[in-house]
Amino acid sequence: MVWNRIELKEDSKSLIRLNYWPFVLVAFIHAVVSGGSAGKSGTANAARDWEWMDAEGYYGADGYEVVERIVGFVNPFLGFALATVLGMWILMIALNIFVMHPIEVGCKRYMVMARSVKPEFQEMAFAFKNCYGNVVKTIFLKNLFTALWTLLFVIPGVVKSYEYRMIPYLMAEYPDMASDEAFRISREMMMGNKWEAFVLDLSFFGWNILSALTLGLTGIFYSGPYQMLTNAALYLALKKTHPGFGYEQPDDNYYFQK
Numbered sequence: 001m002v003w004n005r006i007e008l009k010e011d012s013k014s015l016i017r018l019n020y021w022p023f024v025l026v027a028f029i030h031a032v033v034s035g036g037s038a039g040k041s042g043t044a045n046a047a048r049d050w051e052w053m054d055a056e057g058y059y060g061a062d063g064y065e066v067v068e069r070i071v072g073f074v075n076p077f078l079g080f081a082l083a084t085v086l087g088m089w090i091l092m093i094a095l096n097i098f099v100m101h102p103i104e105v106g107c108k109r110y111m112v113m114a115r116s117v118k119p120e121f122q123e124m125a126f127a128f129k130n131c132y133g134n135v136v137k138t139i140f141l142k143n144l145f146t147a148l149w150t151l152l153f154v155i156p157g158v159v160k161s162y163e164y165r166m167i168p169y170l171m172a173e174y175p176d177m178a179s180d181e182a183f184r185i186s187r188e189m190m191m192g193n194k195w196e197a198f199v200l201d202l203s204f205f206g207w208n209i210l211s212a213l214t215l216g217l218t219g220i221f222y223s224g225p226y227q228m229l230t231n232a233a234l235y236l237a238l239k240k241t242h243p244g245f246g247y248e249q250p251d252d253n254y255y256f257q258k
Contacts, residue, residue: 003193003237005200012229015114016222023114023196024123029124030107033100078229102127103138107177111232131175138179142167157167162194163187189238 016023106124113119127135142164150157166186170177177185190197204227211219 002241003196005196005203005235008200008230008233008237009203012226014137015229016225019114020225022038022219023048023111023225023229024108025122025229026107026124028220030228031219031224033103033107033176048159070088070217097140098136101143102132102135105139105168107133107228108168111228112169112172112235114229115232115236122143127175134177134179135175136170138171138177138182139168141179142183159194163190165190165197166235166238169232169249185242187241189235192237196235204230 099169105127106165108234109126110119110121110123127204146157146161146164149160164183164186167182170182170185174182179223207218210215211223226230
């Protein structure tokens, strides 16, 4: 490992002090577009319901007829409700793939650029103007493969999430990079660094707890931008060591030089 977790975090805290409110805004937008909640739906106990609806044995024939009429009346509305929920679910998936994910890439681009220059907010829309289709496809494949690995086995899914961790950053800087190339380079960058990256994430655990206790306020106004800048610094540190980039570490002192 050629990077130091403490140094990355200290550099990020210094940057936050230089341009606090823009970092807060970008991190908040990133949290909104990348923090989609997975809805859970409960189902009633079917055996119990049909036992209750065995009205002919419990309520008599008249009771059975009443229940049958109620069910016949409710069914069309239930079908409409289910179709509406399904339509909204499909719409949200499309919104995430075609809008939220490109904005997420743009937010990461902003944080990467902030290590060397003062970025403009329009950088968050970078993916919409630069190889949009390729960015959408690559991030979709990243999320799909991670989800499939997680469904197969949880632990390999976590490992793969770290293996693919650098893909959004690569798309943020090289939107024309082929998907298979982005996967390959991300794997190479994270080779031998997965555990240390996990420890880096773990070092923010206390901040995440504090954010939960403060109803997200601590996350919005400090730990969110702090963690995003640290992750961007990790990407730059790993990129520096990858032989395919010919990369020079930017001078952080340049950030607000006039």
